[in-house]
Amino acid sequence: MRLVIVETPYAGDIEANVTYARLAMRDSIERGEAPFASHLLYTQPGILRDEKPAERALGIAAGFAWGRNADATIVYVDRGISPGMKQGIKDAEAAGRPVEYRCVKADLLPLPEIAPCPKCGSNKDQYIFVVRSPTPHVPFRGVGCANEGCDYAGPRGQSLREAIEAHNAGVKPV
Numbered sequence: 548m549r550l551v552i553v554e555t556p557y558a559g560d561i562e563a564n565v566t567y568a569r570l571a572m573r574d575s576i577e578r579g580e581a582p583f584a585s586h587l588l589y590t591q592p593g594i595l596r597d598e599k600p601a602e603r604a605l606g607i608a609a610g611f612a613w614g615r616n617a618d619a620t621i622v623y624v625d626r627g628i629s630p631g632m633k634q635g636i637k638d639a640e641a642a643g644r645p646v647e648y649r650c651v652k653a654d655l656l657p658l659p660e661i662a663p664c665p666k667c668g669s670n671k672d673q674y675i676f677v678v679r680s681p682t683p684h685v686p687f688r689g690v691g692c693a694n695e696g697c698d699y700a701g702p703r704g705q706s707l708r709e710a711i712e713a714h715n716a717g718v719k720p721v
């Protein structure tokens with residue numbers, strides 16, 4: 548397995564940033580990597596306090612030490628690149644470690660609520676259907692309705708998010 552350091556924001560909106568960091572870890576694992584994120588581990592209660600500069604510096608140094616054994620640094624960019632992430636990128640570059648930029652796969656991000664069926668008004672019978680396009684490996688997704696007698700099938704998108712957003716955008720109040 549490829550050992551990777553995961554860079555995501557921490558300071559600021561810590562709760563949302565930690566949620567995102569967990570998604571990034573999941574995303575990395577799903578791609579067959581063995582990720583490490585010092586800011587998720589070392590900021591746990593009883594380890595280090597990020598708001599104390601000396602302790603924050605210790606955590607960064609310990610994270611960089613782990614980085615010496617990593618094959619790459621992965622920068623997850625959906626929430627921007629924070630000053631802390633920039634430090635991590637600099638460290639990777641100084642150590643000659645490849646730096647890759649990516650987003651969390653759309654299907655892992657919290658999804659919008661699915662609006663009711665525009666045909667029958669049902670708000671509990673929607674399901675996700677997957678259509679394989681003629682091009683291999685490019686499945687399309689859409690929102691459909693399973694309410695009895697309703698054959699609604701919404702517009703398609705490549706990701707679940709795109710499918711739900713397309714469906715919601717097209718839904719007119721019943």
Ligand SMILES: [Zn+2]
Pocket residue numbers: 664665666667668669692693694697698699
């Ligand atoms: Zn329906």
